[in-house]
Amino acid sequence: MEKRWVRNCWTIGLLLFSVASSFAQTAAYQYIRIGSPDDATAKTVPGYALMGGGSDLDEAFQWLCGRAPGGDFLVLRAAGDDDYNDYVNKLCHANSVATLIIPSRDAATDAHVSEIIHHAEAIFIAGGDQARYMNWWQHSPVQDALNAHIAAGKPIGGTSAGLAVLGEFVYSAQGDAPDDDGLTSSQALANPYFRRVTVRRDFLQIPLLHNTLTDSHFAKRDRMGRTLVFLARIVHDGWSAHPREIAVDDPE
Numbered sequence: 001m002e003k004r005w006v007r008n009c010w011t012i013g014l015l016l017f018s019v020a021s022s023f024a025q026t027a028a029y030q031y032i033r034i035g036s037p038d039d040a041t042a043k044t045v046p047g048y049a050l051m052g053g054g055s056d057l058d059e060a061f062q063w064l065c066g067r068a069p070g071g072d073f074l075v076l077r078a079a080g081d082d083d084y085n086d087y088v089n090k091l092c093h094a095n096s097v098a099t100l101i102i103p104s105r106d107a108a109t110d111a112h113v114s115e116i117i118h119h120a121e122a123i124f125i126a127g128g129d130q131a132r133y134m135n136w137w138q139h140s141p142v143q144d145a146l147n148a149h150i151a152a153g154k155p156i157g158g159t160s161a162g163l164a165v166l167g168e169f170v171y172s173a174q175g176d177a178p179d180d181d182g183l184t185s186s187q188a189l190a191n192p193y194f195r196r197v198t199v200r201r202d203f204l205q206i207p208l209l210h211n212t213l214t215d216s217h218f219a220k221r222d223r224m225g226r227t228l229v230f231l232a233r234i235v236h237d238g239w240s241a242h243p244r245e246i247a248v249d250d251p252e
Contacts, residue, residue: 030103035096199237
């Protein structure tokens with residue numbers, strides 16, 4: 001009986017270790033890099049690439065790279081893969097192109113993650129789900145590293161969800177369930193304080209985008225109504241008397 005009890009304890013212990021190991025692997029960041037393994041030092045020019053989602057624009061990425069010629073180009077995302085690496089590498093004369101996937105708050109506190117961001121000359125925030133960026137990266141070392149990047153005069157850009165987090169004001173999508181479609185104008189107009197009308201602030205500090213909300217897929221997804229609600233909420237909540245929005249559409 002005692003041997004069976006010991007064996008069962010070992011089994012439970014192994015299972016718990018396996019679960020803990022699996023969780024640690026899930027929480028860990030991923031860093032995939034091509035090009036030179038050594039970081040470059042390049043002269044940068046500030047610049048902000050606002051992309052509306054849908055098809056990627058070669059010219060926008062070339063413009064971003066041109067603000068950091070010969071530097072290290074970094075793609076940030078919370079999920080997905082490294083498919084931007086080859087694409088950007090073919091367009092730009094960069095020292096390296098890398099993708100950094102930060103899929104949790106634990107990963108966002110890893111010192112290596114902040115160090116990777118610190119060494120990038122140009123940064124692009126991919127599309128996906130901006131709620132993950134806000135839930136996992138806001139008020140973390142990732143936010144600090146991104147704002148240090150901006151303050152140092154280095155270029156940054158984003159598309160779709162990556163665009164949504166560039167402005168001072170952010171439609172965060174934090175009220176959405178995982179299987180929800182995008183918030184529609186009719187839903188927002190029906191109730192400006194509907195649980196899915198989540199407007200946040202204090203993430204990135206881009207001077208040109210102060211007092212500004214950025215949104216994507218604008219005409220294609222009929223977002224004028226929800227834009228008016230977001231701006232009205234910002235005024236009503238006392239954040240700004242005269243907010244503005246930069247609405248970017250999908251490329252044709």
